[in-house]
Amino acid sequence: MTHSRRDFLKRSSVSAVGFGLLRPDFSYHREISPNEKVNVGLIGARNKGFNILSHMLKTGQVNCLGICDVDKNIMEQRVEEVEKTHGQMVRSYNDFRKMLDNKEIDAVVIGTPDHWHCLIMVLACQAGKDVYVEKPLANSIEECNLMLAAARKYNRVVQVGQQQRSGEVWNSAMTHIHTGGIGEIKRINVWANFPYGMGAPKVPDKAIPNGLDYDFWQGPAAKRAYNPNRVHGNWRHFWDYGGGLMTDWGVHLLDMALWAKNIHHEPKSVIASGANFNLSAYSRETFELMDVSYPLENYFIHWTHTAGIAVGPYEKPYGVEFIGDKGVIIADRGDWKILQGNKEESEEASKLAKANFNFTGKSAMEIHVLDFLKSVKERTVTNCPVEIGRNVALYAHMGNIAVRSGENVLEWNAESGNFKGNSKGNALIRPEYKGGWKLPTV
Ligand SMILES: NC(=O)c1ccc[n+]([C@@H]2O[C@H](COP(=O)([O-])OP(=O)(O)OC[C@H]3O[C@@H](n4cnc5c(N)ncnc54)[C@H](O)[C@@H]3O)[C@@H](O)[C@H]2O)c1
Numbered sequence: 350m351t352h353s354r355r356d357f358l359k360r361s362s363v364s365a366v367g368f369g370l371l372r373p374d375f376s377y378h379r380e381i382s383p384n385e386k387v388n389v390g391l392i393g394a395r396n397k398g399f400n401i402l403s404h405m406l407k408t409g410q411v412n413c414l415g416i417c418d419v420d421k422n423i424m425e426q427r428v429e430e431v432e433k434t435h436g437q438m439v440r441s442y443n444d445f446r447k448m449l450d451n452k453e454i455d456a457v458v459i460g461t462p463d464h465w466h467c468l469i470m471v472l473a474c475q476a477g478k479d480v481y482v483e484k485p486l487a488n489s490i491e492e493c494n495l496m497l498a499a500a501r502k503y504n505r506v507v508q509v510g511q512q513q514r515s516g517e518v519w520n521s522a523m524t525h526i527h528t529g530g531i532g533e534i535k536r537i538n539v540w541a542n543f544p545y546g547m548g549a550p551k552v553p554d555k556a557i558p559n560g561l562d563y564d565f566w567q568g569p570a571a572k573r574a575y576n577p578n579r580v581h582g583n584w585r586h587f588w589d590y591g592g593g594l595m596t597d598w599g600v601h602l603l604d605m606a607l608w609a610k611n612i613h614h615e616p617k618s619v620i621a622s623g624a625n626f627n628l629s630a631y632s633r634e635t636f637e638l639m640d641v642s643y644p645l646e647n648y649f650i651h652w653t654h655t656a657g658i659a660v661g662p663y664e665k666p667y668g669v670e671f672i673g674d675k676g677v678i679i680a681d682r683g684d685w686k687i688l689q690g691n692k693e694e695s696e697e698a699s700k701l702a703k704a705n706f707n708f709t710g711k712s713a714m715e716i717h718v719l720d721f722l723k724s725v726k727e728r729t730v731t732n733c734p735v736e737i738g739r740n741v742a743l744y745a746h747m748g749n750i751a752v753r754s755g756e757n758v759l760e761w762n763a764e765s766g767n768f769k770g771n772s773k774g775n776a777l778i779r780p781e782y783k784g785g786w787k788l789p790t791v
Contacts, residue, residue, distance in 0.1 A: 398460015417442035421560035467492035486738035491779035508721040509738030516713030531673030541598035546656025548586040548633030569786035578632035593635025599745035621751035641748035
């Protein structure tokens with residue numbers, strides 16, 4: 350970064366101003382009337398990126414002007430699908446920078462692995478595009494900082510792919526929590542147990558498949574021999590590209606724990622432990638098991654994950670338990686319920702608590718995408734702006750850093766943007782870009 354941390358905080362601090370109070374200035378943009386379509390381009394099309402684009406196309410409010418992927422097979426397949434299903438002629442790109450040169454594109458969707466989010470988003474902001482970027486915001490704390498700075502400097506509308514922020518299940522639970530329904534919250538327990546967290550069973554390195562530009566796929570990450578377990582879908586278990594279950598699910602679920610208390614400040618400290626067994630059978634660097642505690646002023650967030658299983662508390666593989674002094678809420682993406690007194694009392698309280706909420710039955714993704722398009726047209730703040738994406742990404746990354754550094758307990762200095770007196774933790778804040786790519790400056 351070219352500016353000092355203090356300047357950065359002045360321009361971007363959510364804790365000092367409260368991002369809800371900041372007046373956004375999304376000034377530079379093409380005027381798009383309510384009935385006009387938003388021109389979008391998709392970067393990273395295999396899985397989630399294409400899911401977002403499909404939701405956007407279903408709204409009827411979007412022209413897809415381009416699809417970019419470094420795997421030619423995926424790019425061609427996705428271009429054909431959009432042309433067939435939606436009758437739109439789509440230009441294909443193998444280099445996102447060429448797509449960003451297309452002045453007709455208003456907004457881009459970033460659906461690449463995490464190690465690419467920062468560079469693509471900063472360049473997209475500089476090119477005057479609005480951005481829907483997948484979560485976690487980035488693969489490191491410093492990249493998250495740069496993305497926040499870029500969104501603010503270039504006045505871009507940003508939606509981070511934490512669609513739970515738009516979901517009716519979570520919004521109705523938050524309404525109940527914020528109106529004191531379960532009293533003062535003392536503790537929030539969060540868990541995520543998924544078989545896929547083990548990584549894929551080991552296979553030998555292979556020749557790079559035809560069509561995949563593996564060099565471009567690796568981009569700013571260290572150059573490694575090609576192994577199918579490092580790419581498409583499996584990358585999330587390697588530090589070069591992702592953070593395992595801690596960041597993959599952590600940002601979705603820890604975000605609910607922060608939202609419950611409207612926490613917008615950075616973590617104060619983190620206490621974490623983690624372990625890795627079965628490393629000879631599975632391709633993985635990220636932790637199979639983790640326990641992370643975040644002590645905050647007058648409450649406590651606890652995260653736990655176990656890869657390789659699909660069970661957890663309350664018979665849920667993942668979920669959030671909000672513990673208040675008047676009751677408890679158990680929630681997942683499908684529903685939430687109150688535990689208060691006996692079974693009948695709990696059921697009655699849950700029914701009553703939801704009675705006044707206007708459920709439309711729309712999926713979280715549908716609402717999240719509609720919210721982004723509306724914000725692009727009306728130049729308003731999205732349901733999950735970059736500030737929210739950055740803050741929860743910091744919480745999740747700090748869990749991983751505490752274990753990776755071997756320190757287990759770390760204290761964070763929000764003013765200087767690093768760990769207090771801890772060089773091992775601080776060494777993991779900022780990535781070293783390789784392969785000729787440079788960490789962007791904002
Ligand atoms: N919000 C959610 O619920 C949710 C769900 C799944 C994934 N995600 C997020 O979406 C992102 C993508 O995950 P995925 O599961 O779709 O991964 P994936 O591996 O299935 O797809 C990524 C695609 O990006 C392409 N790609 C890689 N580098 C590129 C580059 N520089 N330019 C263009 N294309 C590039 C790959 O070739 C691949 O087609 C991740 O950040 C992930 O965390 C979010």
